[in-house]
Amino acid sequence: MVVGTTRYAYLGPEATFTEAAALRLPAVAGERLDPHPTVHAAIAAVRTGEATGAVVPLENSVEGSVNATLDELIRGEALAISAEVLLPVTFVLMARPGTDLGSVRRIVTHPVAEAQCRTWVSTKLPDAVVELGSSTAAAAVAVAESAPGADGHPYDAAIAAPLAGERYGLDTLAHDIGEDAEALTRFVLVSPPRTPTAPTGSDKTSLVAYIRDDHPGALLEILEQFATRGVNLTRIESRPTGNGMGRYCFAIDFEGHVADARVGEAMMGLRRVCADVRFLGSYPRADGVRPPIRQGTSNADFRDAAAWLEQLRG
Numbered sequence: 001m002v003v004g005t006t007r008y009a010y011l012g013p014e015a016t017f018t019e020a021a022a023l024r025l026p027a028v029a030g031e032r033l034d035p036h037p038t039v040h041a042a043i044a045a046v047r048t049g050e051a052t053g054a055v056v057p058l059e060n061s062v063e064g065s066v067n068a069t070l071d072e073l074i075r076g077e078a079l080a081i082s083a084e085v086l087l088p089v090t091f092v093l094m095a096r097p098g099t100d101l102g103s104v105r106r107i108v109t110h111p112v113a114e115a116q117c118r119t120w121v122s123t124k125l126p127d128a129v130v131e132l133g134s135s136t137a138a139a140a141v142a143v144a145e146s147a148p149g150a151d152g153h154p155y156d157a158a159i160a161a162p163l164a165g166e167r168y169g170l171d172t173l174a175h176d177i178g179e180d181a182e183a184l185t186r187f188v189l190v191s192p193p194r195t196p197t198a199p200t201g202s203d204k205t206s207l208v209a210y211i212r213d214d215h216p217g218a219l220l221e222i223l224e225q226f227a228t229r230g231v232n233l234t235r236i237e238s239r240p241t242g243n244g245m246g247r248y249c250f251a252i253d254f255e256g257h258v259a260d261a262r263v264g265e266a267m268m269g270l271r272r273v274c275a276d277v278r279f280l281g282s283y284p285r286a287d288g289v290r291p292p293i294r295q296g297t298s299n300a301d302f303r304d305a306a307a308w309l310e311q312l313r314g
C-alpha cells in the first residue's frame with residue numbers, strides 16, 4: 001500500500017474506533033496516520049503544525065458528547081471542523097488466550113465504552129470492576145501486555161472494537177455487549193481555521209456562542225436567532241469556558257451551510273447578541289440528509305425580502 005506524505009493525527013493506538021473512522025474519510029485515507037495517546041495530544045499536533053488535521057470522536061448516540069474534544073474546540077487557539085463521519089460501534093469483551101469468562105475480575109476500557117456496556121457487565125460479571133483508560137485500543141494493549149499473574153499488569157479483560165482483539169492477539173469472550181446494537185459515534189476531522197467547502201445541500205455547521213453577560217433569557221436570545229430563520233439545531237451543549245465558576249458557552253451544531261442565507265442571517269444575529277461567536281465550519285453531513293427548507297427561509301425568500309426593503313428605502 002502506498003502511503004501519502006500528508007500527516008493526520010488520530011486518537012490511538014492502532015485499532016481504535018477513531019482509526020476505523022479516519023480510514024473512512026476520503027481526505028485522510030491513503031495518507032500517513034499518526035496515533036496519539038489522547039484527544040489533546042492529537043489536536044496539539046494540529047496546533048503545532050506537525051499534522052494537517054486530527055480525527056477525534058465528538059459525539060456518541062448513547063453517551064452524548066466527548067468533552068475532551070469539545071473543550072479543545074471551545075478553548076485555546078481556534079480550530080475548524082472540515083468533515084464528519086458516523087461509525088457504528090460494537091463492543092467485544094476480550095482477554096488473553098486461555099482466560100475464561102468466569103475468572104474475569106478486572107476490566108479496562110474507554111469511559112464512553114464503559115457507559116455503553118455497563119448493563120452487560122453488571123448482569124454477567126457482577127463482581128468485576130471496570131477501570132478507565134485513554135481509548136478502547138489502549139485497553140486491549142494493556143491486557144495483551146500483561147503476562148498472566150505478572151505484577152503491575154492487573155487487567156483480565158478489555159472492552160474494545162473487534163479489530164483491536166485481532167490486532168493485539170486477544171480472544172473474544174463475549175460479542176456485542178453494548179446496550180444499543182445501533183450505537184453510532186460521530187467523529188470529526190479537525191484542522192486549522194480554513195475556508196469551508198462549497199455547500200452540497202446536505203451540510204452541517206458548527207459554532208460556539210459565548211454569552212455576553214449572565215442575564216435572564218441569554219440562551220433564549222441565542223435560540224431565537226435560529227428559530228426565526230428556520231434553522232434546525234442538531235445538538236446544543238453547554239460547557240464551562242474555563243474562565244471562572246458559572247461561565248458557560250454553548251457548542252451548537254445545526255443544519256445548513258454558512259453560505260445559506262438563513263444560516264448567515266442567524267449567525268449575524270448571534271454576532272449581535274453574544275460576546276463572541278467562534279465559527280467552527282460548514283461541512284457535508286455524514287448521513288446525507290437534505291433537510292426540508294421551511295417556507296419563507298430559502299435563499300430566494302431572503303433575496304426577495306432584501307430587494308423589497310431596498311425598494312422601500314428608495
Ligand SMILES: O=C(O)C(=O)C[C@]1(C(=O)O)C=C[C@@H](O)C=C1
Pocket residue numbers: 011015016017018019057060066089110112113134135136137185
Ligand atoms: O477508544 C476508542 O476506540 C475511540 O475511538 C474513542 C471512543 C470515544 O471516545 O467515543 C470512540 C467510540 C466508542 O464509542 C468509544 C470510545
